[in-house]
Amino acid sequence: MASSCSRRLNPEGTWQWAKLNALQEELQPFGLVILGFPCNQFGKQEPGENSEILPTLKHVRPGGGFVPNFQLFEKGDVNGEKEQKVYTFLKNSCPPTSELLGSPNRLFWEPMKVHDIRWNFEKFLVGPDGKPIMRWYHRTTVSNVKMDILAYMRQQAALGVRGK
Template sequence: MAYIAKSFYDLQATNLEGEKVDFNVFRGRVVLIENGRYPRRLVVLGFPCNQFGYQENCKNEEILNSLKYVRPGNGFEPSFTLFQKCDVNGKDTHPVFAYLKDKLPAPDNEPAPLISDPRYIVWNPVHRSDLSWNFEKFLIGPEGEPFKRYSKNFLTINIEPDIQRLLKLTK
């Protein structure tokens, strides 16, 4: 079983430049784990994963060029912190996702994550709280408490009311 941190601020992850990022640097800010362009008091963290249809089969050092020239292409450069590829499910679950799934076992807008085709389950053990596909999103409040989990089908733009609510709590 993966280690589950007691607090979001106890976590760390390695970014694409190979630097360890201690999540204490995000203290007092709202954190969305996904992608986009947001106000300064909102931090966006992206975690590539290859567990869903092998959609992220690049090596870590290839991910930025893939984004820039292939998908989405057209010179795209992320304006958010992008971390190294990691597992979000199974025995090698990254501590960030072990913590988030422990605190928020299912998206608010779905009864439980479901994977429609069992051929896509390439990890073990399987848990009901597992992410069902890429682009699930987690919103973290300014005190480091996971606030809400959103399914892959929930449009990121529709998270804005929750983000605005949490931003009002920041100083």
């Protein structure tokens, strides 16, 4: 699973960090790997250097000694001319999460496209074969994401049993 993550000045996303840690811990034995991609394109909420990301998570937001138990990549663009290729692939493989893009004065990239990431913590599920399965709106709860992942895993297990 890939997630566009940012954390500064984003109380909406703060609660997701601990929930993503819990999801990683619970489903890792079944092959789930969460990947986080910090980005500064949404409200300029990730302005610092890469070296500041983990200390800020630990001491500021969410704080309390928080350390992610999943891989965080270096900060990069998920939309626009300089978007990371993985996001070009993911966004073109799954339909957008909303018809609305958002307030242009809080979005920092050009050109804006219909498949763009709408805000921090938008998530994608990628199957073990590397094919994107689904995409979630940034406000989708991690518990709903978990239910979808479990349903996908059950479906794949059932297909594996039938295929033998």
